[in-house]
Amino acid sequence: MKILYVINKSTDGGVVSTTRSRINAFRKKGIEAEVFFLYRGDGAKMFKNIRHYHSNRVKDFQERVTRGNYDCIIFVYSLNYMKHLPSSYKGKKVYELRGWTTGAEKQVSKKNISKSVDAIICIAHYIVPLVRPYFREDIPIFVDGNTVDSLFYYINDAKKVWKETPKPQKDHAVIAFVGRITTQKNWKEFIKIFRNIESEHQVEAWFVSNPKTSSDLQELHETCKKNHVNYKVIHVPNENMPEVYSTIADSGGCVLSTSIREGLGNSILEPMACQCPVVSSDKPGKNEIISHQFNGMLYELGNIKKGTGCVEKLLTDASFRHTIIKNALSTIQRNYNQDVYVDRYLDIVSRI
Incomplete structure (x- = not known):
């Protein structure tokens, strides 16, 4: 064929x-x-x-x-x-x-x-x-x-080869936003949830985005600086994303997907394959991948308190986090x- x-x-x-x-x-x-x-x-x-x-x-x-x-x-x-x-x-x-x-x-x-x-x-x-x-x-x-492409898997520090792989501050967990910085991706809700977490935990926000396709990038910078958000914006070549997801996982952090809509998001599947847990808005497509509290966490779009609680659960409950990661890997192997x-x-x- x-x-x-x-x-x-x-x-x-x-x-x-x-x-x-x-x-x-x-x-x-x-x-x-x-x-x-x-x-x-x-x-x-x-x-x-x-x-x-x-x-x-x-x-x-x-x-x-x-x-x-x-x-x-x-x-x-x-x-x-x-x-x-x-x-x-x-x-x-x-x-x-x-x-x-x-x-x-x-x-x-x-x-x-x-x-x-x-x-x-x-x-x-x-x-x-x-x-x-x-x-x-x-x-x-x-x-x-x-x-999921076979290049997406967990990579430990000894095997990382991308010289520009970012590193979090010492003892800081990374909460990552992955995708275009646009209204559809709902970056403002990400910041609201992140600020709640930041007030109680040592965390930093990574916006993994292409500046050329991120129409709201300047507004993001202004909003983060105004609210004293500990953040960075990173443009990562696709082939280097496994190293970035693995770094986020090693920090004890997660991907937080706040988008209003998705098809069947790579930004959900790929971190799961790299042992990086995912918290996502409970929207069609994404909730066809994630079963709440089984292989990831779901929260109702707009429910900042629930979104905050989901992320905090992954940050503080090591046993629960391990189970989520294990089940996510099984999901990838079984279905994707x-x-x-x-x-x-x-x-x-x-x-x-």
Whole structure:
């Protein structure tokens, strides 16, 4: 089997890193997969060992499809180029939703779109009823979650090689925010929870974010300085995130995900694979990964007191923390390892 992903831009974010992880999983089973990006972004470096293309010329896209001999073409979020598929292409056409956004809703609202695809694949169960009304009943919708790349695992200090890996202050636990500093990621709620914790514990806040995609970065700096928050902003190459997650874990801290919405967040799965516990807002997608007090902690969005209590439980109860970490690793191995993902995907394709 040979697959082509069609993605708008090679941004430094979840869509691109998830695609990289999937392709690496396919390779282990002898399946070829390539990516056609319409525009170049910061995330292109993730594909240095994967065949990929950048062009927004229709002719280039059509030539790639004609020469590629693909069995399946997967359009991620955007369907703008589906109409440009050459008539000679006889393979499967799949539309993939890795979250439910305003842009995705606009895409599926376009007329006659349901006549163009053979199937829809959603990254999480909560998306299915949202997308179903826009497509004919005979168009199948499948759910296919993420896989965690094998590069994500706990790394002790002796094996860390990234010279820029940050270090926390002595005896300080790190509470980490991972992702773009934007309204959707709800960084203001993170600061409210962190300030409660900071008043009782020795902690520091790490904002692991790309400044180029963080529209609220300046406001974050102003807010933290105004409230005397002990913080730092760090831009970490994706391949070095395991060392950062491991450092956070070693500090006795955790990842705190306060986002308003997610697809099926890498920022939940990847720290779990690195033995770094996660506290998250109880939102669709994220609560399909985390079972409260089993493999992580969930709190109701906006409930600052509950969010604070969840983080403090992980900071102060060593036995509970160990159990959460152990169960999180089991969850990754059972549901999100590469072999499980590929077998699940091949089963879906066989039914299209």
